[in-house]
Amino acid sequence: MSARPLPPPRLADAAGFGRVAVLLGGTGSERAVSLESGRNVLEALRARGVDAQPVDGIAALAEALVARRHDRVFNVLHGQHGGGEDGVVQGLMDALGVPYTGSGVLGSALSMDKIRTKQVWLSLALPTPAYVRLARGGDVHAAARALGLPVIVKPSQEGSSVGVSRVFDDAGLEDAVQLAARYPGELLVERMVVGDELTVGILDTGDGLRALPSIRIVPKGAWYDYDAKYVSDETQYLCPGLDGDDERRIGELALAAFVAAGCSGWGRVDIMRDRNSGDFQLLEVNTAPGMTSHSLVPKAAGQIGIGFQDLCWRVLEQTL
Template sequence: MSAQRQSRVTDPRSFGRVAVLMGGTSSEREVSLDSGRNCLEALQRRGVDAQAVDGIPALVQALVAKRFDRVFNILHGHHGGGEDGILQGLLDALQVPYTGSDVLGSALSMDKIRTKQVWLSLGMPTPRYVSLAKKSSDVEAAARSLGLPVIVKPACEGSSVGVSRVFSEADLPSAVALAERYEGDLLMEQMIVGEEYTVGILGAEALPTIRIVPAGEYYDYHAKYVAEDTQYICPGLSGAAENEMRALALKAFQAAGCGGWGRVDVMRDRGGANFLLEVNTAPGMTSHSLVPKAARAVGIEFDDLVWRVLETSLDRGGGA
């Protein structure tokens, strides 16, 4: 696979001084801190002049003081996370190169509803859904129109934050109350019964699929970041089915205006049909995270993966 290509640069000095941006103030702060520490250590092991920066205000101060030449963004989420386009717009204005997607890709993919609208406009498969404003009186009607079971979640959160699975109308009020703790509209989505997959994207290529098999019934926050018994099968498929899902994920990633690196989550129903769920433009890089697992399957170890992610910042000028 061509993802095994040689790195574009070999001299760590080519990157200059790198801010590894982590933490922040979103609901995914703790995951981001874990990801950030891992990425920082990987870059330092490779000789990169990298330092940790916690949150956007601290980064602004450091950039004004000319302390850094580029940013490795490993913030997760929005509202102080770095995945909603605000950070990207700031760095574009300051002409500071950064990793990952630009303003458009970051802002669009953070909003699950509008991402689905783009995919549907292009004839790409995604579960049927209803967008609900907070305090909506149409919750029961929306559930009936989709048909139970459904998923209820905030439209602009990640890491399974605020997500509920609803099997009866009696469970709707508690699911809605949980999702309404977070800002923005709610997304009610048809529940696809089948297997859960994720596809990492590195540059213009899709990495091998990963089939996620949680020990419990669902792949929730605990299964993602705490449990040690979740199984990750990579590649998750074979032959034509594997190639089809990888091609779909890459197409979905690019359709959402994303670039650099990321991850696309997909459900595959019992009939073998694929359904796009969402895009992550700054995926986790923890010990439980999935992009490193997929990269390792094609011979890219963690330190090399982090280096290649940093190389995506070269596409925005600066450096080698």
């Protein structure tokens, strides 16, 4: 899957990047995670001699770019509505002609909307769990009956497991809707896939996109929720998560899903493997993945010899 040799970095001298804004924080629901990601990226770039400065949120970035204080942007602003994964900040940077890391407007906006991403995947016969699009005030009990319990109830436009509930009986549906409805956008009711939780990082290493080794996530609790992602030190990450042909297939599927969603540069595709059938099911694409101590793209990159500083450098090279 990642067997071809890594090309050398395209740039040898950090001065070639000019002045780099590390976009972090913001006003979205994932602000705390983004701040930690940004601190780590900032430290890594500076350690390699890059002239990198933190910029907190879209308004501050707009002011800085209009004043021409930065030449390019490393985006680790997570989420939407003040986050950096919904296409808004990408549109701003495109309008100002400033290069940036990660996906453009289309890939960012589409991937942030789980319902429309699933529609694209299904149109291309890519596997994703059956779902019902639930308008606010819609009948969640009817949706659950149509899919069959257990189901996942979640906001259609949030990340980091924010607002997500696993529901095993009819009595839990109303509470799940109340939690998900705290966040903007439509709600998504999705058939729960019971099995292995997997993720595949995608990285453009200068010679095209490649799938990084998969990671199988084994949380201590029942599932990979916010605490397991960002707080607990007891979550296990097995990399590579699969062997042989299964590892090849999941890499190919992740790449196809990433490209289908209009994404570019780098990202992460979350996938479930059904315990009974062994089939893979696509869940979502993250276009500005976490770069915290618990984050998964750095773990996968490390498996093919790309350390954290080198990963940050290679992602930033995508702006050249």
